[in-house]
Amino acid sequence: MVRALSDARQVSRERKGSPQRTSGASMAFIASESPAAFDWSGRLDTVNSFSGAGYAGLTITLTSKRARVPLTDIAITVYYSTDGVNWSEYTYARGLAENYAGTPPAITRFIDVLQGAEVEPYKSKYSLQLYGVLNSRVAVKVQGIGSDELEISVVRTV
Amino acid sequence: MKQLDRLPENAMSSELRRRIFENNELKGAFQRRGSTSVVTHRIFSQSTYDVQFTPPSPVGTLKVNQVDVEFIPDDKTFGGAFCYRMLIVALDTNNQPLAGVQPEIERKPVVDGRQRWSVYHTSFGYAGDTARLKFYFFTLGSGTFTANVIT
Numbered sequence: 215m216v217r218a219l220s221d222a223r224q225v226s227r228e229r230k231g232s233p234q235r236t237s238g239a240s241m242a243f244i245a246s247e248s249p250a251a252f253d254w255s256g257r258l259d260t261v262n263s264f265s266g267a268g269y270a271g272l273t274i275t276l277t278s279k280r281a282r283v284p285l286t287d288i289a290i291t292v293y294y295s296t297d298g299v300n301w302s303e304y305t306y307a308r309g310l311a312e313n314y315a316g317t318p319p320a321i322t323r324f325i326d327v328l329q330g331a332e333v334e335p336y337k338s339k340y341s342l343q344l345y346g347v348l349n350s351r352v353a354v355k356v357q358g359i360g361s362d363e364l365e366i367s368v369v370r371t372v
Numbered sequence: 373m374k375q376l377d378r379l380p381e382n383a384m385s386s387e388l389r390r391r392i393f394e395n396n397e398l399k400g401a402f403q404r405r406g407s408t409s410v411v412t413h414r415i416f417s418q419s420t421y422d423v424q425f426t427p428p429s430p431v432g433t434l435k436v437n438q439v440d441v442e443f444i445p446d447d448k449t450f451g452g453a454f455c456y457r458m459l460i461v462a463l464d465t466n467n468q469p470l471a472g473v474q475p476e477i478e479r480k481p482v483v484d485g486r487q488r489w490s491v492y493h494t495s496f497g498y499a500g501d502t503a504r505l506k507f508y509f510f511t512l513g514s515g516t517f518t519a520n521v522i523t
Binding site: 215216219244247248314315334357361 | 452487
């Protein structure tokens, strides 16, 4: 009887097509977004004392539903508006080109992965810094991509 | 596995329990008990390099080169493989590692199960600005990729 069951298990394993015993041949990924159009919007109104440019520092926290240590990454879409009403996407390439040419609003972004022992289980943290012409209106949409469903929270810290 | 599971009379219940977990996974349920390791893949093409950026002219012209990269998992039955990192090696025209060139990588939102990145390399028209890029995908499952230079 036990033998028969073992055989059945072996068949299952082979059907999965993987030497991995308890996971499939691929560990699936899940892309999560919040229902909001933007996860954060505001002005680049913190003055960088060196350049006079404006910036905003955001902390992005992803909380996984089940996995204690999820493998995660983030995809950021930045939007720009001159009036706070009409928003359009501001691409990474435009930021680079405007920054070199000195054309406003010259918005650049930097992402740091904040992974240390102080990051609690189920959480992944990232820092997103946005630079540009002082008081530019920007908005950010975050997609969390990882091995689990993720809840996204964005807090301005600077 | 519990101590008691090692007793011969408990072998069957232990076996059944394991069988149930495997069946759950065949159904595509969330992985309940990960094994201590998972099979990972490093996916790359057979070519020496995947794309090449040529410098703009005349010298001094700014050009932000862009290539859009997509990783497409082979089997999406259970949601498809996750690509945790995409790394790039930059080569010169002799296919030697290009010192000091670090193209910027922007992860883009997933669309339709396709994991996407845009890669930027800034060039000012100098001959040494020619860069060949080779992509490496570190994934939890198999898949293929495409690289599309944006002109």
